[in-house]
Amino acid sequence: MYELMAKIRAFEEQVNELYVTRRMPGLAHLYVGEEAVAVGVCQALRREDYITSTHRGHGHCLAKGARVDRMFCELLGKAEGYCRGKGGSMHIADPDSGNLGANAIVGGSAGIAAGAALSAKMRGTDQVAVCFFGEGALGQGIVYEAMNMAALWKLPVIYVCENNLYNEYTHYRETTAGDILARPRAFGIPAEEVDGQDVRQVLAAARRAVARARRGEGASFLLCNTYRFYGHHVGDVDRSYYRSKEEEEWWKRERDPLRILRSWMVQAGLAEEAEFERIEQAVREEVLAGVAYALQAPYPDPSEVSQHVYA
């Protein structure tokens, strides 16, 4: 798990680098700081289980099994990208690893995830579907419409709300009334709150939810408290009007999910510092090789523009 989190971290720092050196087109919403959520949840899943992701989706894709090089190809609009360059950062889909796609519409995948769960149930598989979304999506009606049906029909879907405190540039307390957990509970969906910076807690909660879903007991809701270390997107540099430098520093210092896991493992005598250095070195190399590959990879032929409008 540490390796996966470190890979996401290294990937995202490279995305930042690509962006600020103007080698990457479009927008980039970094996941740094939230790695434990994607990794903890996806670790409880099998490859054939489904996920749906968000505009902040690189971590979900990697945690579910996407490859670094092909992701960079997509981010750079290259032909070998997961979506042949058509999707870009916000739309990476990889059905081979169960990823039904990232979504640039906040709340836009709530129906898709429940639908995948319905389909698994109808087809008689024991697959589950995880719907990742930010707390901002709690404002969208479709989330509740889908949850109502998921509860009524006992669908194997897990709602993973990543509460990183901010909807873009506004604190969620200014946009979200009442108790978040009371919302799924109103539909009879069991809900629990976990420390999203502690991958072991996330994994434990995800395992409970997955087991419930596989037993046919229906949907669950996990509220994962977390934090994005960078801005809303890479261009969001001056953040002082909506959150303080001290707050950012505190999270980076005290609540870094990589450090939390690392110090627990060292204290428990499960690993030595040198081991982590080795892992970080390895993922850095993988990321550098991936981006180098993607930078020189060819663009799609312009004639592809009209392909794939229909299947």
Next chain:
Amino acid sequence: MSTPSLSVGSDARAGVREITMAQAIREALAEEMRRDPRVFLLGEDVAEAGHPFKVLSGLVQEFGPERVLDTPISEAGFVGIAVGAAMTGMRPVVDIMFGDFLTLAMDQIANQAAKVCYMSGGKLRVPLVVRTTLGATRRSAAQHSQSLHAWFSHIPGLKVALPATPYDAKGLLKTAIRDDNPVLFFEDKMMYQVKGPVPEEEYTIPFGVADIKRPGRHVTLVATSSMVYVALDAARILAQEGIEAEVVDPRTTVPLDVETLVQSARKTGRVIVIDEGYRRYGVTAEIAAVIAEEAFYDLEAPVRRLGAMDVPVPFSPVLEDETVPTPEQVAAVARELCGRA
């Protein structure tokens, strides 16, 4: 945008200060809010953040959080709330960050706002402005790049404005706010930094009045929003070849200034319509049909149309650039029409 500053069109005058489209919009909102206490703003990140494109910065400082409301990410909900507020005496201006998110509020706009006046036999009115964006070429991919103004032009009960210059943006927005009907106001997100002359003194621009952005006599280029710049670039290319293109900007698609379009068509006998919405069933089709109906016997050639390619907007730069009409394409069609191909 290839043209950073635009001082063409019938309303441009020398010696007027130049401001950006974003400033022009901000000024229009501030002036209307000062003039009329019923005007208020709502949308995502509109207050302290001043909107992701910084179009609204400073407004919450002047008018306070009671009149500049940050909403949850609840497009259907806050548009619906604006409709209700509009029906009961307020004049809300709603911000939908990207035009693509209009689809989440479609019921509230198309079934509620658009119908209320008619269904109530004229007893109720909905003085609502929905400001939003259109336009590709930001590498924002399929869910952040659409130009959906044709959808709304299709629905009776809605008005639709598409300013191309800072001057037009300010004057049309003021008119929109004063209108007693729901108005969809589309701003091209690539144009916020475009500069142009805007007078200090108060003015408004009536809806349904097209503007001739460049006079000409051989071919008419009817163009909306950022396609006005594409058309002007095409006109410059054509001018070097002795073809004088007239560029006409309808400025509002509902109401549509049929008369000016038809007059220009009669004058030149050749018309190309350029719009960034999907070409199929789009604004270009409507305008071409109107011109064919009204000026058929004055035309030297069939009316031609250029629009966004009928594909979801792709992310990859090499693909995205294929989807939007270019000045070269417009010029090529114009040469064909003028028998110079």
